[in-house]
Amino acid sequence: xxxxxxxxxxxxxxxxxxxxVQGIQVDDGQGWIAYAAMAxxxxxxxxxxxxxxxxxxxxxxxxxxxxxxxxxxxxxxLLASNIAQNVFGVGFVVTGFWPAxxxxxxxxxxxxxxxxxxxxxxx
Numbered sequence: 001x002x003x004x005x006x007x008x009x010x011x012x013x014x015x016x017x018x019x020x021v022q023g024i025q026v027d028d029g030q031g032w033i034a035y036a037a038m039a040x041x042x043x044x045x046x047x048x049x050x051x052x053x054x055x056x057x058x059x060x061x062x063x064x065x066x067x068x069x070x071x072x073x074x075x076x077x078l079l080a081s082n083i084a085q086n087v088f089g090v091g092f093v094v095t096g097f098w099p100a101x102x103x104x105x106x107x108x109x110x111x112x113x114x115x116x117x118x119x120x121x122x123x
Contacts, residue, residue, distance in 0.1 A: 010039035013110035023099025027091020042080040073104035
């Protein structure tokens with residue numbers, strides 16, 4: 001059940017990013033299926049690839065006092081979008097680095113807020 005809640009929160013945060021960032025588009029024909037599939041793909045990329053990126057860029061993360069993590073988040077969103085399009089045919093398109101950067105920030109903020117709301121209700 002917790003995994004389903006996390007994926008739902010991720011899908012909602014991706015919806016917010018697509019709604020707010022001009023360079024993120026979703027195929028109209030796929031709708032919420034694209035958000036759900038992208039949430040699963042982004043979760044897998046965050047679980048498998050993001051730790052490797054953080055390990056490889058640890059000196060940069062330390063030098064920038066953690067701000068380089070924003071770049072890693074953008075890269076993982078862009079990578080997940082490319083995997084979604086090219087491997088699975090999901091119509092979730094991130095057109096470049098800056099839309100991925102702003103989209104990753106929105107996904108992070110919305111996810112934190114929604115996770116806090118879900119935790120408050122279960123407490």
